[in-house]
Amino acid sequence: GENVEQHPSTLSVQEGDSAVIKCTYSDSASNYFPWYKQELGKGPQLIIDIRSNVGEKKDQRIAVTLNKTAKHFSLHITETQPEDSAVYFCAAASGTYKYIFGTGTRLKVLA
Amino acid sequence: EPEVTQTPSHQVTQMGQEVILRCVPISNHLYFYWYRQILGQKVEFLVSFYNNEISEKSEIFDDQFSVERPDGSNFTLKIRSTKLEDSAMYFCASIQGLANYGYTFGSGTRLTVV
Numbered sequence: 001g002e003n004v005e006q007h008p009s010t011l012s013v014q015e016g017d018s019a020v021i022k023c024t025y026s027d028s029a030s031n032y033f034p035w036y037k038q039e040l041g042k043g044p045q046l047i048i049d050i051r052s053n054v055g056e057k058k059d060q061r062i063a064v065t066l067n068k069t070a071k072h073f074s075l076h077i078t079e080t081q082p083e084d085s086a087v088y089f090c091a092a093a094s095g096t097y098k099y100i101f102g103t104g105t106r107l108k109v110l111a
Numbered sequence: 112e113p114e115v116t117q118t119p120s121h122q123v124t125q126m127g128q129e130v131i132l133r134c135v136p137i138s139n140h141l142y143f144y145w146y147r148q149i150l151g152q153k154v155e156f157l158v159s160f161y162n163n164e165i166s167e168k169s170e171i172f173d174d175q176f177s178v179e180r181p182d183g184s185n186f187t188l189k190i191r192s193t194k195l196e197d198s199a200m201y202f203c204a205s206i207q208g209l210a211n212y213g214y215t216f217g218s219g220t221r222l223t224v225v
């Protein structure tokens with residue numbers, strides 16, 4: 001079945017620096033790749049997503065890139081702020097809408 | 112913004128007892144899901160539900176688990192005889208349909224089995 005690997009497991013950056021989180025997936029049929037932010041005690045919140053027919057998508061300080069050939073996709077957060085501190089999960093999905101999540105990255109933005 | 116509502120937020124139960132976790136998906140959504148997250152671990156798929164039946168379930172979703180949409184608004188997850196290892200956060204999610212893959216998750220129910 002599908003497997004999603006996510007790295008790093010923890011990431012500390014200085015406020016204003018960029019953060020990059022990387023994921024790889026195994027199932028070439030996966031065609032949708034969302035990123036979720038989870039704050040303490042809350043459910044995951046969708047922050048950005050990308051479909052397999054697109055290589056890059058940007059929304060203000062957040063961008064996602066997808067390399068279908070290599071089966072990896074990355075989340076880029078620029079100009080990080082303390083409120084970006086959270087756990088970030090990547091996921092891969094195919095037509096069944098079942099998400100396979102990565103193991104999560106705990107991002108700490110140091111003021 | 113429409114929300115997925117889950118109740119209770121925290122449930123403590125004795126091992127062997129039955130629990131029902133409740134979810135109210137977004138009203139025009141058609142696909143419903145339960146996921147769980149054991150403390151500090153990744154979010155794992157349990158089951159998907161569409162058109163009043165299970166469309167897919169994981170190995171975790173054994174005979175002790177069942178789902179129901181009893182009244183057209185609520186979506187419930189029942190665990191018949193809870194085990195210690197069922198302790199986790201349980202998240203409900205829904206999506207509108209084919210054109211929209213992005214789940215809306217509820218805020219979760221923390222289940223503690225003692």
